[in-house]
Amino acid sequence: MRVKTVDSNNKKYKTPEYSQQEYSRYWRKNYSRHEATELAAALAAMRKVAGHIGINVKPIYWQGMSASPGNSIILNPADVKGTYPIPFQKIDLMVGKVVREAFGCIEWDEWVEDQVKRRVSLPAEEMKDYLDNLICTLEDIYITELVRPTVWHLYLSKYWRTLINKRERDPSLPPTASSIASVWREVMFFQTLPSNLHYYYDDLIKVLLENFEKITELKNLSTLTERRERRVEIYLKMWTRICSIIGEWEKFVFAPDAVNIEDEAGAKIKKPDTREKKEEDAGQDGEEGKPTGLDEELAAEVSFKLDEGESDLTQHISVAVEDPRAKAMNTIFTRAVAKCNLNPNQSQVERLRRIFQIQKTMARRARVKGIIRGVDMGKIDARRLYRVPLDGKIFKMRDILGSDYAWNISIVADASASMAGKGTAHKPWTVAEQTFVSLAQAAKGFFNHLEVFGYQEKSNQCNLIQLYREGELYTITPEGKTPTGQAIIAAAMLMKKNDRRKLIIHITDGAANCGVSVVDALEYCRRNGIDLITIGCGCNVQTKQFLLERYPRGAVYLMDDIHHLPEGLEILFRDRLLKN
Numbered sequence: 001m002r003v004k005t006v007d008s009n010n011k012k013y014k015t016p017e018y019s020q021q022e023y024s025r026y027w028r029k030n031y032s033r034h035e036a037t038e039l040a041a042a043l044a045a046m047r048k049v050a051g052h053i054g055i056n057v058k059p060i061y062w063q064g065m066s067a068s069p070g071n072s073i074i075l076n077p078a079d080v081k082g083t084y085p086i087p088f089q090k091i092d093l094m095v096g097k098v099v100r101e102a103f104g105c106i107e108w109d110e111w112v113e114d115q116v117k118r119r120v121s122l123p124a125e126e127m128k129d130y131l132d133n134l135i136c137t138l139e140d141i142y143i144t145e146l147v148r149p150t151v152w153h154l155y156l157s158k159y160w161r162t163l164i165n166k167r168e169r170d171p172s173l174p175p176t177a178s179s180i181a182s183v184w185r186e187v188m189f190f191q192t193l194p195s196n197l198h199y200y201y202d203d204l205i206k207v208l209l210e211n212f213e214k215i216t217e218l219k220n221l222s223t224l225t226e227r228r229e230r231r232v233e234i235y236l237k238m239w240t241r242i243c244s245i246i247g248e249w250e251k252f253v254f255a256p257d258a259v260n261i262e263d264e265a266g267a268k269i270k271k272p273d274t275r276e277k278k279e280e281d282a283g284q285d286g287e288e289g290k291p292t293g294l295d296e297e298l299a300a301e302v303s304f305k306l307d308e309g310e311s312d313l314t315q316h317i318s319v320a321v322e323d324p325r326a327k328a329m330n331t332i333f334t335r336a337v338a339k340c341n342l343n344p345n346q347s348q349v350e351r352l353r354r355i356f357q358i359q360k361t362m363a364r365r366a367r368v369k370g371i372i373r374g375v376d377m378g379k380i381d382a383r384r385l386y387r388v389p390l391d392g393k394i395f396k397m398r399d400i401l402g403s404d405y406a407w408n409i410s411i412v413a414d415a416s417a418s419m420a421g422k423g424t425a426h427k428p429w430t431v432a433e434q435t436f437v438s439l440a441q442a443a444k445g446f447f448n449h450l451e452v453f454g455y456q457e458k459s460n461q462c463n464l465i466q467l468y469r470e471g472e473l474y475t476i477t478p479e480g481k482t483p484t485g486q487a488i489i490a491a492a493m494l495m496k497k498n499d500r501r502k503l504i505i506h507i508t509d510g511a512a513n514c515g516v517s518v519v520d521a522l523e524y525c526r527r528n529g530i531d532l533i534t535i536g537c538g539c540n541v542q543t544k545q546f547l548l549e550r551y552p553r554g555a556v557y558l559m560d561d562i563h564h565l566p567e568g569l570e571i572l573f574r575d576r577l578l579k580n
Contacts, residue, residue, distance in 0.1 A: 022088035023154055024095060031085035036298060038084040039077065040305035042091065046075065046098050053102040053152070060098065064293030065303060073101045077294050096159025099152045103143045108228045112139065115232045120239055123247065129177040130246060131239060137181040138215065138235055141188050145216045160189050172196045174249065184208055203245045211238055313490050320489055321520045329515045331462040331486050333494065336474035344438040348566045352442035355570065359577045360446060363405035406447045407577060408499040411436065412491045414508035415454035420478040428509055428537065428562040429478045435565050437473050444471065455487030457514055462486040483515030484508065488532065489524050503576060506534040509562065511546040518550050533572060537562040
């Protein structure tokens with residue numbers, strides 16, 4: 001292998017600039033300007049990269065999240081924090097680190113390191129740092145050669161170049177453990193050397209070059225067991241020679257009365273300087289000792305957003321539909337990300353709040369009537385403890401719990417192409433969203449649980465999208481066909497099983513035209529104790545007939561125009577929520 005030198009300037013050698021090509025620009029499309037959202041999306045992207053590499057890869061986390069460093073790949077958020085979306089150049093470097101760690105997991109690099117350390121004896125404690133760097137660098141070389149024919153090599157090369165550029169030790173000085181690793185990577189990966197390299201490096205580079213072919217040939221071995229055991233043998237032989245070479249170097253000893261300054265004449269003794277140690281320290285302490293990991297609140301938010309990823313409900317729906325002839329389609333549950341900018345209709349908000357307030361009053365009265373005082377058993381009534389020495393009548397019993405009056409309400413809205421109202425000034429989806437915003441505002445502060453979903457077909461897949469969460473309403477663009485049966489079953493599956501009063505309000509302007517039958521959805525809701533009501537808005541004669549034929553009596557509300565939806569919901573809530 002030919003190694004060329006690089007000119008130096010003021011004792012700091014310069015290495016060639018790495019490629020400015022931003023490879024992740026071609027595939028990373030899910031990004032955000034919001035910090036937690038972007039960190040979650042970037043972490044999800046890194047996990048996808050690891051998933052493409054293999055199944056035996058450790059889980060990946062940002063530092064500061066709940067993870068065990070020994071059993072996880074930990075990324076340092078300080079490397080990317082500050083600019084969102086994260087620049088593609090930094091994403092490339094993260095991919096490079098993940099590629100190195102992922103292939104290390106697959107090729108059992110920790111096992112190799114452990115076996116080498118078990119079988120060597122260190123002549124002095126300071127040699128441990130050299131051994132650590134030797135094993136780490138040789139594994140870097142092996143993995144880089146292993147991935148060279150693949151696209152991962154592009155990312156890994158950029159990662160190595162960045163590490164090499166960060167080295168600050170003057171190459172004209174005697175080497176340290178980490179500077180040896182840096183020069184070795186420079187030689188192997190980029191075939192370059194600084195022109196004023198200290199002569200102590202010469203014998204070490206000679207040992208490396210003599211064994212380079214042996215290391216690269218390991219990738220051709222057929223089994224993992226052969227590859228890892230052969231690496232241990234090569235590393236042990238190399239260590240024997242390297243240990244002998246380092247032992248011949250002149251030892252630098254501090255005078256007892258000398259100022260304790262950084263070593264400028266020899267290998268560091270008291271402070272290990274391995275690549276792993278430096279990366280670990282960088283992940284724990286930033287400038288002035290401040291932690292660089294995610295703070296507790298941000299880590300929790302990132303974890304929550306990761307949990308918000310899409311869920312595949314296809315298999316669950318296939319099991320739930322008892323008819324083997326049902327034409328089920330893939331069904332994915334996701335969460336909308338674009339906030340709805342519509343303002344609530346205050347008049348409608350007030351009318352809906354009056355309904356919820358009446359419901360709350362009815363629940364309170366039921367609780368009072370359900371308490372029977374003066375009984376010998378039941379639950380203790382704290383207001384009657386004074387009767388303990390008198391007659392012991394301190395118990396109460398509730399026949400009707402207030403929670404029995406709480407409803408789990410899911411709005412399942414048709415977001416197919418017809419709801420966009422293309423070609424006309426009439427926008428059904430905008431009217432529906434205005435109603436949802438008003439309903440969400442009115443429901444705040446009451447004990448009902450509200451969910452709002454939109455559904456549509458895309459690429460022969462039913463997408464059920466959550467539009468309401470954490471008190472905020474989000475929006476989507478109507479498109480595709482109308483997989484009504486699929487969406488209703490999916491929404492029903494997401495409801496809590498132990499809720500006693502469950503109501504699905506389905507809003508549509510047309511009949512189902514793909515996916516499982518609406519009859520299957522009706523049957524599923526019946527078996528699970530869920531009331532299903534469909535509101536048909538501006539449906540044609542054929543659609544009205546379709547709905548009336550398939551839904552039981554009283555389960556369909558038909559209106560001539562989508563603008564009547566607010567009044568229709570109010571009538572429905574009065575009928576369902578306020579009945580005894």
